Amino acid sequence: MKPQAKLIDGKKTAKKIKDELKAEIAAIVDEHDKGPHLAAIIVGDDPASKTYVASKERAAKSIGMTSSTYTYPEETTEEELLAAIDFLNADKEVDGFIVQLPLPAHIDVDKVIERIDPAKDVDGFHPMNVGKMAIGQPAFISATPAGIMELLKRYKIETVGKHCVILGRSNIVGSPMSILMSKKTNPGNATVTICHSKTQNMAEIIKTADILICAIGQPQFVKGNMVKDGAVVIDVGIHRIPAKNEKGYRLVGDVDFDEVVQKASYITPVPGGVGPMTIAMLLKNTFIAATKKLS
Numbered sequence: 001m002k003p004q005a006k007l008i009d010g011k012k013t014a015k016k017i018k019d020e021l022k023a024e025i026a027a028i029v030d031e032h033d034k035g036p037h038l039a040a041i042i043v044g045d046d047p048a049s050k051t052y053v054a055s056k057e058r059a060a061k062s063i064g065m066t067s068s069t070y071t072y073p074e075e076t077t078e079e080e081l082l083a084a085i086d087f088l089n090a091d092k093e094v095d096g097f098i099v100q101l102p103l104p105a106h107i108d109v110d111k112v113i114e115r116i117d118p119a120k121d122v123d124g125f126h127p128m129n130v131g132k133m134a135i136g137q138p139a140f141i142s143a144t145p146a147g148i149m150e151l152l153k154r155y156k157i158e159t160v161g162k163h164c165v166i167l168g169r170s171n172i173v174g175s176p177m178s179i180l181m182s183k184k185t186n187p188g189n190a191t192v193t194i195c196h197s198k199t200q201n202m203a204e205i206i207k208t209a210d211i212l213i214c215a216i217g218q219p220q221f222v223k224g225n226m227v228k229d230g231a232v233v234i235d236v237g238i239h240r241i242p243a244k245n246e247k248g249y250r251l252v253g254d255v256d257f258d259e260v261v262q263k264a265s266y267i268t269p270v271p272g273g274v275g276p277m278t279i280a281m282l283l284k285n286t287f288i289a290a291t292k293k294l295s
């Protein structure tokens with residue numbers, strides 16, 4: 001049997017980061033009597049959003065942060081949401097906050113993101129933070145790309161001079177990932193190609209990837225025969241597919257794990273790969289926002 005890829009364990013790494021933060025937060029609480037405070041705004045009843053925000057709140061509390069969630073009904077107007085953002089921008093007790101996406105269709109997402117104080121934008125979605133990241137200035141970097149960079153760093157994956165192929169060009173993952181991997185940094189310093197819905201010869205391009213980052217939103221899209229021997233494969237996707245088990249479903253990524261694990265040198269599993277890192281990096285950003293205010 002062929003050797004299998006090594007697993008990049010996001011769950012274990014996220015726990016390590018949270019433990020590191022917990023110790024640092026304990027020291028801050030000792031000195032200032034107050035831990036970092038992360039707030040979240042959620043509009044509407046999307047069950048996935050509610051689950052995500054509940055996990056963020058649980059994780060924040062588990063490391064000694066204060067966490068608060070502001071829930072608004074689906075029919076909340078854009079003005080009301082902007083007023084809620086103004087309130088959190090001004091609240092000295094809150095170090096960082098997020099507005100959970102997606103928002104109801106009648107609300108302009110760009111307007112909402114631009115209203116967040118960039119110093120409290122721990123999601124790293126504000127154009128000021130995206131712009132600073134793009135020119136290599138200190139900025140809040142959105143949690144999923146930051147989590148992937150952290151995994152590459154902690155697993156000492158060689159990225160310098162490598163061909164990094166990114167599937168997907170979203171503002172949250174593909175686009176920032178392409179910027180970070182092309183920067184004169186380590187990890188980074190890679191030659192980057194982004195593939196998207198209009199890309200021609202996608203299969204040929206994927207085959208040339210030393211590092212393949214999959215954020216295309218299609219379950220098990222990347223098959224074993226599409227991947228170069230020894231590639232490092234990072235799977236950002238998370239999908240439910242029907243399964244004959246108690247729950248009636250199982251979670252899979254954008255990568256056909258059982259096939260690609262036979263070809264890759266490193267691979268992130270789903271679940272337990274990139275997902276847990278996202279929350280850990282959001283907490284890290286909140287910690288940074290709080291310490292910046294103290295200094």
Ligand code: GUN
Binds near residue numbers: 099100101102
């Ligand atoms: N919806 C899905 N992922 C995210 C995220 O990282 N931040 C926010 N605010 N909403 C999301």
